[in-house]
Amino acid sequence: MFGRLLSRLTHAAAVCAVVAVAVFALLQSAPGDPFALALEGADVPAAVRAEWRARYGLDQPPAAQFVRWAGALARGDFGYSTSRRQPVAAVVSEAFPRTLVLVGTALVLGFAAGVWIALVQTRHHRRWPDRAFSMVTLAGVALPEFLLALLAMTWLGARWGLFPVAGVGSLGDAAAWPLWLRAVDFLWHLALPASVLSLAVASRVARHQRAALLSVMREDYVRTARAKGLGEWQVIRRHALPNAIGPVIALLGLALPSLVGGAVLIERVFGWPGMGLTLFEALLARDYPLVLAAVLLATVFAVVARTLTEFIADVVAPRRPQAT
Amino acid sequence: MTPLLSVEALRVDVARGAGVRILEDVSFSLSSGEAVGVLGASGSGKTTLALAMLGLLPPTLVARGSVHFEGHEVLSASRGARRAVRGRRCSIVFQEPLTALNPRMRVVDQVAEVALAHGERDGRRARDAAVQMMERVGLANAAAQAARLPHELSGGERQRVLLAMALLLEPALLIADEPTSALDVTVQAQVLQVLRAQQRERGMSLLMVSHDLGVLAVLCSRVLVLHEGRLVEDAPTRQLLETPAHPFTRAIVAAVRRMERPA
Amino acid sequence: MAASTWHRLRHDGAARGAAFVLGAVAAAALLAPWLSPFDPTAQPDPVALRLLSPSWAHLFGTDPFSRDVLSRVLHGARVSLGVAAGAMLLSVTLGAALGALAAVVGGWVDAAIGGLVDVLIAMPRLLVVIALVATFGTLSPWWLVALIGGSGWLTTARIVRAEFRDHLQREYVLAARALGATRWRIVWRHLLPAVAPQVAVAAALAFAAVIPLEAALSFVGLGIQPPLPSWGNILLDGTDYLTTAWWLVLAPVAAVSGTVGAALVLADRLRAAIADEEREA
Numbered sequence: 001m002f003g004r005l006l007s008r009l010t011h012a013a014a015v016c017a018v019v020a021v022a023v024f025a026l027l028q029s030a031p032g033d034p035f036a037l038a039l040e041g042a043d044v045p046a047a048v049r050a051e052w053r054a055r056y057g058l059d060q061p062p063a064a065q066f067v068r069w070a071g072a073l074a075r076g077d078f079g080y081s082t083s084r085r086q087p088v089a090a091v092v093s094e095a096f097p098r099t100l101v102l103v104g105t106a107l108v109l110g111f112a113a114g115v116w117i118a119l120v121q122t123r124h125h126r127r128w129p130d131r132a133f134s135m136v137t138l139a140g141v142a143l144p145e146f147l148l149a150l151l152a153m154t155w156l157g158a159r160w161g162l163f164p165v166a167g168v169g170s171l172g173d174a175a176a177w178p179l180w181l182r183a184v185d186f187l188w189h190l191a192l193p194a195s196v197l198s199l200a201v202a203s204r205v206a207r208h209q210r211a212a213l214l215s216v217m218r219e220d221y222v223r224t225a226r227a228k229g230l231g232e233w234q235v236i237r238r239h240a241l242p243n244a245i246g247p248v249i250a251l252l253g254l255a256l257p258s259l260v261g262g263a264v265l266i267e268r269v270f271g272w273p274g275m276g277l278t279l280f281e282a283l284l285a286r287d288y289p290l291v292l293a294a295v296l297l298a299t300v301f302a303v304v305a306r307t308l309t310e311f312i313a314d315v316v317a318p319r320r321p322q323a324t
Numbered sequence: 325m326t327p328l329l330s331v332e333a334l335r336v337d338v339a340r341g342a343g344v345r346i347l348e349d350v351s352f353s354l355s356s357g358e359a360v361g362v363l364g365a366s367g368s369g370k371t372t373l374a375l376a377m378l379g380l381l382p383p384t385l386v387a388r389g390s391v392h393f394e395g396h397e398v399l400s401a402s403r404g405a406r407r408a409v410r411g412r413r414c415s416i417v418f419q420e421p422l423t424a425l426n427p428r429m430r431v432v433d434q435v436a437e438v439a440l441a442h443g444e445r446d447g448r449r450a451r452d453a454a455v456q457m458m459e460r461v462g463l464a465n466a467a468a469q470a471a472r473l474p475h476e477l478s479g480g481e482r483q484r485v486l487l488a489m490a491l492l493l494e495p496a497l498l499i500a501d502e503p504t505s506a507l508d509v510t511v512q513a514q515v516l517q518v519l520r521a522q523q524r525e526r527g528m529s530l531l532m533v534s535h536d537l538g539v540l541a542v543l544c545s546r547v548l549v550l551h552e553g554r555l556v557e558d559a560p561t562r563q564l565l566e567t568p569a570h571p572f573t574r575a576i577v578a579a580v581r582r583m584e585r586p587a
Numbered sequence: 588m589a590a591s592t593w594h595r596l597r598h599d600g601a602a603r604g605a606a607f608v609l610g611a612v613a614a615a616a617l618l619a620p621w622l623s624p625f626d627p628t629a630q631p632d633p634v635a636l637r638l639l640s641p642s643w644a645h646l647f648g649t650d651p652f653s654r655d656v657l658s659r660v661l662h663g664a665r666v667s668l669g670v671a672a673g674a675m676l677l678s679v680t681l682g683a684a685l686g687a688l689a690a691v692v693g694g695w696v697d698a699a700i701g702g703l704v705d706v707l708i709a710m711p712r713l714l715v716v717i718a719l720v721a722t723f724g725t726l727s728p729w730w731l732v733a734l735i736g737g738s739g740w741l742t743t744a745r746i747v748r749a750e751f752r753d754h755l756q757r758e759y760v761l762a763a764r765a766l767g768a769t770r771w772r773i774v775w776r777h778l779l780p781a782v783a784p785q786v787a788v789a790a791a792l793a794f795a796a797v798i799p800l801e802a803a804l805s806f807v808g809l810g811i812q813p814p815l816p817s818w819g820n821i822l823l824d825g826t827d828y829l830t831t832a833w834w835l836v837l838a839p840v841a842a843v844s845g846t847v848g849a850a851l852v853l854a855d856r857l858r859a860a861i862a863d864e865e866r867e868a
Contacts, residue, residue: 015709026722039698144799144846146806150822150829154836158829165829220423226380229411229441232403238437242428254708261713265803267824279714280807283721295718303709323333 004314012307020073023292024066034234039216078293083285088293091278096297098168099274103305104265105194110201115245117202118209122217122236133206140203145267149196153269156192163192166271193270197263201252209252212244219243246313253309260302326395327353329497334389336372336381342436346372348553356496359523359530361540361561363576364550370533371419373550374501377531378416394410394496395472405586412442415490415524419502425474431482432458432470435489442493457488461518484518490584491522495530498522504539516542537580541565549573592784597859602856608849612842616664625655625663628814638832650824660838668846670732670811671797674730677736678797679790682743682775683779689744690751691774700744708741712796713803720809731810735800743789748781784861791854795847802843818843 031094060068072079078088117137121130140148157165164170169185177185216222217240226232227241269277275290282290330353340343345496347369354360364370375381377391379398391398393414398406400424418424426434435454436447444450451470458466474482483503490498500519503514520543523530534540540547540561547564549572556570568574596602615622635765636653639645687701716734720726726734737804754760754777763773798818804810805819813820818839825835 011705012709015726018706019710023718026718029722062849072846138848138851139844140849142795143840143844144802146803147799147822150826150836151840154829154833159833200561220418220420221426223380224424224486224489225426225437227378227410227416228438229407229409230437231407231441234441239426241431243426257709257711258713261803262713264711264714265807268807279717283717283807283809288721291721295426295714298714299710302711306709313649 005311008307008310012303015303016300019296019303020070021066023296024069027069027288027292028062028065079288079289081282081290083282083287083290088290090288092275092293092297095274095278097271099263099267099276099298099301101190102197102267102272102274103194103260103301105190106197106201106263107252107259109194110198111205113198114202114205115209115241115248116175117206118213119236119241121206121210122213122240123232124205125214125217132208137203137206140199141207144265145196145200145262146269148199149193149266149269152192152196163239168273189272193266193272197259197266200262201259204255205248205252209244209248212247213240216240216244246316249309249313249316253306253313255304256309257299257302260298326357327392328358328394328553329354329531330390330392331377332390332392334373334376334387336369336376336385336387338482339384339386346553347376347387350389350550350555352548352555352558354497354529354531356529357527359532359544359548360522361544361547362531362533362550363535363537363540363573364548365535366531368550369553370535370550371501374416374499374531374533377497377499378410378414380410380416381382398438411490412493413495414497414499415484415495416499416501417483417490417494417503420506421479421486422474422506425482427474429473431474431477431485434487435492438489438492448511454488454492457492458485461487461491461522462514463488479507480501480514483496483507483511483515487515487522488520494526495528497531500530500532502534505534512539519543537565537576592857592860592864595863596857598862599856601852602860604629605849605852606661606858608845612846612849613668615661615793616666616668619658619661619665623655623658623661623692625658627654627658627816630654638828640832641834647833648654650821650832650835651828652824654822656834656838659712659821660815660818660842663818663821663839664842665799666728666811666815666817667798667819670728670735670801670817671794674736674739674797674801675790675794677732678739678793679743679786681707681737682740682789682793683747683786685740686711686744687774687778689747690755691770697748700748704741706745707738712738713800716804717807717809721806723813728811728815731801731804735797735804738794742792743786746785747782750785751778754778754781784857788854788857788861791850794811795850795854798847798850799842802839806835821859 030105050059058065076089078092080086081088081091084091092183117133121133122132127200143151152164156162168189169182170189213236217236219240222235225235263274264276264279265275266272271277275298279291279294279298281287282294325469332351334347334350335345336347338346350373352360362370362373372381372385376387377393377398379401381387387399389399393409396405396409398409399517401409425431432451432454435458436450439450440447455466455470458470461484463469469477469481472486477485483506487503498519503519504515509513516539519530519532520577522528523543530543532540532544537547544561547557547559547561548555548566549570551570551572557568557573558565559569564573565577565580568577609713620857624646626757630652633651633653636649637651639649639653641648645655647660650656650659679795685700689697719734723730751774760773760777763777764770768776801810802819803819805817808820808823810819811817813824821839822836825832825839829834
């Protein structure tokens with residue numbers, strides 16, 4: 001168990017290191033350098049420019065710059081955002097928790113809903129509840145998250161006005177309102193983006209979970225459970241599910257990177273000011289340090305979450321010696 | 325006296341395979357306390373017959389005809405009615421004890437579950453009863469073994485767990501589908517011993533399915549011979565061994581004789 | 588063996604329906620110049636004809652620049668499907684080649700390719716592509732194909748490697764080797780045909796993944812640039828008018844999800860056909 005955990009952690013660290021190198025390479029090949037916007041064009045003497053570059057090590061060879069940059073990263077220094085005119089770390093520390101809330105809610109709700117849908121489908125295999133849910137989950141997989149987001153926003157948000165179409169809150173001076181009202185306001189804004197992302201998660205989970213359950217339902221021990229006189233629900237929940245859920249958790253881990261990509265787009269559609277929206281604003285402003293910090297952090301987040309999921313899968317469904 | 329189990333004109337077909345018949349017009353009956361064997365080669369429909377007695381056929385198979393157990397029709401019964409019978413009045417022991425047990429559940433919970441499925445509410449009492457029954461069927465050191473997972477037990481121990489599961493609620497009929505063919509010869513003998521003891525002590529009926537006439541002869545007073553989905557012979561064990569009527573039975577009996585008296 | 592997998596697929600209703608949808612979308616793309624009632628980029632009257640709701644003249648209405656949405660969706664299919672097909676071919680070819688290489692050569696080549704897959708698969712593909720586009724500026728459609736295709740070969744490589752390693756153990760390969768066939772001849776004559784159905788599944792899945800990726804990139808302004816229409820940038824044109832002009836969103840959404848759904852169903856049925864085949868074998 002600990003050996004596996006250790007190897008997973010090593011793998012995650014290796015991925016993060018590779019991503020850091022790649023991001024640094026991109027930073028290097030981006031047009032101009034962090035001071036291009038601030039110092040070029042203006043009537044800045046060449047000597048001043050050179051002095052600033054020397055102070056930040058930009059005149060050194062790439063390898064030395066990388067060491068310097070990685071060292072700064074390790075201290076939580078992601079550079080300076082030229083568009084926000086504040087350190088990248090400050091921008092991120094505000095935006096990241098919002099993304100975490102969105103993705104976390106969607107993961108938990110989506111996973112629970114997906115497993116429940118698969119249980120119902122297995123219980124009523126080949127009858128109408130199974131077929132109806134199959135259509136829904138196919139649509140949920142075939143509709144990219146950001147398109148579903150656009151549809152939800154068009155009708156539930158803009159046309160019918162049931163939900164706010166942008167932001168995390170609409171109480172003007174937030175501090176003046178009682179806490180519970182602020183909480184309700186936040187949840188109301190979270191509802192649409194989180195539901196859209198949850199539906200995407202639930203559809204993927206349900207399709208995999210259904211297939212896994214149906215294959216386990218052919219096992220001998222399921223027949224034994226029926227022979228005991230257990231009801232079909234109990235057979236599925238107590239005997240089939242524990243044996244079928246492990247691979248689905250692992251699959252969810254594999255799907256996490258694409259889920260993070262989906263979350264980024266959803267933030268853009270709903271104006272949810274997390275890492276995704278920050279990323280697109282930074283793109284528009286050609287704020288490379290912020291763009292690459294956002295990409296780096298989102299990737300690291302995906303890697304860490306995936307490692308965590310795989311660890312959970314190991315705990316929930318430890319590998320048993322195979323029967324011979 | 326009405327028989328405990330009576331099967332009349334039972335036919336089982338593959339649901340969508342046009343004309344693929346697994347059992348053809350099978351009729352027999354079994355009275356209370358009687359031990360009957362079903363002899364057949366692999367593919368003769370033995371397991372299908374065993375499953376049909378409990379209404380446990382997979383949805384790909386369709387059964388017609390009638391299976392009467394304790395005065396109630398099994399094939400047309402509601403799901404609830406079938407469930408009330410399974411595990412309580414009529415139990416089954418399967419061939420392969422490893423795959424027949426849930427790999428992720430402690431064996432004691434799997435045995436106790438039978439009681440919990442039939443009205444027992446107290447989990448601890450169910451588990452105590454389960455451990456007791458595991459001891460009675462000869463599981464050595466049952467209290468300690470109870471907390472183990474199936475793969476941590478030996479083949480014979482697993483088969484005893486399955487037996488304990490089947491006997492826990494003292495059913496009127498036990499169906500055993502090749503209960504010993506996955507076991508070593510010595511363990512096989514022990515399990516047969518337990519089966520015989522339990523059957524005699526409780527006056528329980530036994531329907532035992534096997535390809536092995538020797539095994540059936542130990543326990544059963546009567547043997548049905550199943551050949552290619554048809555019941556070709558139904559006779560007391562001794563008569564079957566001495567004057568087998570059907571060519572298939574004759575071949576088997578001759579084979580057993582050869583094994584017993586090597587030339 | 589493979590031949591009867593295709594045979595099974597041909598008699599599968601859902602698979603036929605999905606193939607029909609894909610065929611119809613492809614035909615619409617190919618015939619767009621003849622099917623379209625209007626020029627997709629013409630702006631006849633940006634004041635009087637802007638944001639018209641659907642009518643017989645404009646089945647999907649008009650956009651903020653008075654262009655006909657139906658014509659733009661049809662022409663957009665050329666661009667979106669073209670980019671997707673190109674990227675899919677690139678990633679499947681690349682994946683099959685690398686997967687085969689890893690399985691047949693083995694050793695450090697296998698380890699290197701495996702390590703690369705392990706690292707890349709952990710990264711959000713959309714973000715990788717966004718970071719690259721952001722660094723190198725706006726891309727031509729050809730570069731877009733290269734970028735999207737070049738980032739999508741992982742799944743195919745994994746599948747092909749696993750299948751190849753399985754087949755390399757089987758007796759017919761050993762027999763062919765014993766008869767003196769070279770490794771690459773065995774790969775070409777025996778292994779590739781044997782894994783073709785699996786590669787087809789990977790291709791359908793790759794296609795289903797690439798369509799939304801192009802749409803997403805164009806939607807955030809990093810993919811296909813206007814006035815060239817693609818399903819993604821038609822959506823982008825519509826986002827500012829959600830309250831009034833819902834038709835700007837509906838038509839491209841239907842096009843994207845219909846195409847993706849059909850590709851997913853095809854992949855699903857193909858996988859089921861392969862499983863049936865193996866169960867019976």
